Amino acid sequence: MSWWLYLPIAGTSINIFLLFGLGGLVGLLSGLFGVGGGFLMTPLLIMIGIPPTVAAASDSNQIVAASTSGCYAHYKLGNVDFKMGTLLLIGGITGGTVGVKFIQILRALGNADFVIKVTYVIMLGGIGGYMFFESLNSLKKAKAPQREVEVNTKPSGFSRFLASLPLQMDFPKSGVRHSLFLPLILGTFVGILAAIMGVGGGFIMVPVMVYLLRMPMHVVVGTSLFQILFTCINVTIMQSYMNHTVDFILALILLLGSTIGAQIGARLCKLLKGDQLKLLLACIVLLVMVKMLVGLLVTPHLLLSYKGGH
C-alpha cells in the first residue's frame, strides 16, 4: 500500500501523513484561538508543491470541517454567542463584497500589492503588539487584584460613546450590552479588510471582539469559529463553481487531521486563562508579521511565480 495520494485538482501527489499532520497542527490553533489558520496552511501547502490557487481554495474547504468541529465543541462548552455571531456575519459578508470591489479599483490604479502588503504588516504588528502588552499587563495585574478593580471601574470615553448609540440590546452569552449597529459595522469593517488582504479574517475579528465588543475571550473563540464556518462555506462553493480550484481529496486528508486538532484545541482553550490565550495568539500574530516582513526584505530565490494564494 502506497502512503501517497494523487490529488486530482492540484495535479500532484503528496504523502498522506504529511497532510494529516499539517491538518492537525492548524486545527489545534483553530480550536485554541478561533482563527481559521489560512494564514499558516496556505503558505505551507504552497511550500510542499500545491499550486497557490488550489492551496487557498482547498484550505477553505478544510476550514469548513475544522470550524464545524471546533464550533460544535465550543457550543457544548457554552462558548458560542449566536446572536452576536450572526450580526457580525451579516456585516462580514457585506464588507467582503465591498472589499472585493475596492481591491479591483486598487488594482486598476496600480501598485495594489504594495498597499496590501504594507497594510498587512502594519495591522498585524499593531494588533499583535497591543494584544501582547495588554495581556502581559493583565497577567501581571492579576497577581495584584486590588489595582485591577480600580482600572476596570473607570468608564472610558469610548464606552460612553458606545452606550450612546441607538438600538441598544443585551447579548447574554457574552454578558455585554451594545447597539445593534456596532457588530454590523465592525463586521463590515473586518469583511473589507479580510477581502483586501485575502484572508479569512479570524485574525482581525478576534481582537475586534475582545477589545471593541468587550466579549470574554472564551466566547470570542467559539463565536469567531461560528462566523468563519459560514464565510468558508461561501468561499468553498464560489471557488468550486467559478475557478474549479477546490481539491476535495486534499481537503479531506487535511480536515481529518484538523477536526481532531480542533477538538484538542477547544479543550486546551478551556484549560487556559483568557489572558494567557491572548498572549499566545499575540505571539503567533507577531510571528506571522515577522515572516511577512522577512519576505518583503529578503531577496527572493525566484522572481517568477504562479498566480493565486494569499
Next chain:
Amino acid sequence: MMKKGIIIGFVLSLVLSLSFHLFAAERKPILHVQPNKIHINAFFKGQKIKIFGYVPKNWDVAIKICGSREEVTLKRKGKVGILWMNVGTVKVKNAPNFYLIATSTDIDKLASPDVLKKAEIGYDALKDKIKFESTVPGDKPDFLFKQFVMLKKKEKLYSIHPKTVVFEGVNNGLKSFSTTINVPAKIPLGKYTVDLYGFNNGQLVGHLESFFHVDLVGFPAFCRNLAFKHSLLYGILAVILAIVVGFFMGFLFGSKGGH
C-alpha cells in the same frame, strides 16, 4: 519430379525473400516507449518509462520529450524601495508544459548550436522558441527565460540528463539503446511526443518519433470530472462532507470527553 522441383524452388525462394524482409526490417532504426499510456490512479506518485530501440552503430542520440505548448501568465517580483513584492506579470508563450532531454553524450558534443537549435535540444535551443511579454519595463528575454527554467526545474517539469542513454550490443550494423525516464507526479495530463535525433560527425542524420499519453483513471478521474463538469454540485458536496466530518469528530470527542 519436375513439379516437385518447382515446388521446392518456390518454397525456398519464399523462405529466402521472407528472411530477407525480416533482415531488412531489423536493419531499420526503431524507437519504443514502454508503457505508452500512463494511468494516474488514486495512489500515483510518478512512474518510470523505458525508452529503447535500435539505431545505426555510428549514431549518437538525443531523446526529447515534449508536452503541449501553452500560454501561462506568471507574477513578476521586483524591488520597490527596500521591499520585494509583485510588480507586474509576465506572459509566457509557446513554452512546452514538459521538457526533458536525455542524450548519449554531452549535448555540446552532439552538434553545433545551430543544428541543436533546429531540433530544440538544450535550454539554449529552447530559448528562441519561447516568447515573453513582461509588464515590467526593461525586462530582457534572457533573464526571464533563466527565471522561467528555474521555476520549471523546481517542479521537475524541465530537465536535461546528459549521458543517460546507454548503448549495448551491435548487430547487423545496428546498436541497441535504452534509457529510463522518471515521470514526476506533477506531470500534466495529455499527449507527449518522444523524438529521437541521431547525430554523426556533428550532423543531424536521423529522426524517429513516438508518443505516450497521460490520463486520469478511477477515483481521480471521477473527482476531476465532477469538479469541472458539475462544479456547483461538487462545491456543495465538498461543503456537506466537510460539515458531516466536522460534526462526527465533534460527536466522537464530545461523547468521550463527557461534556
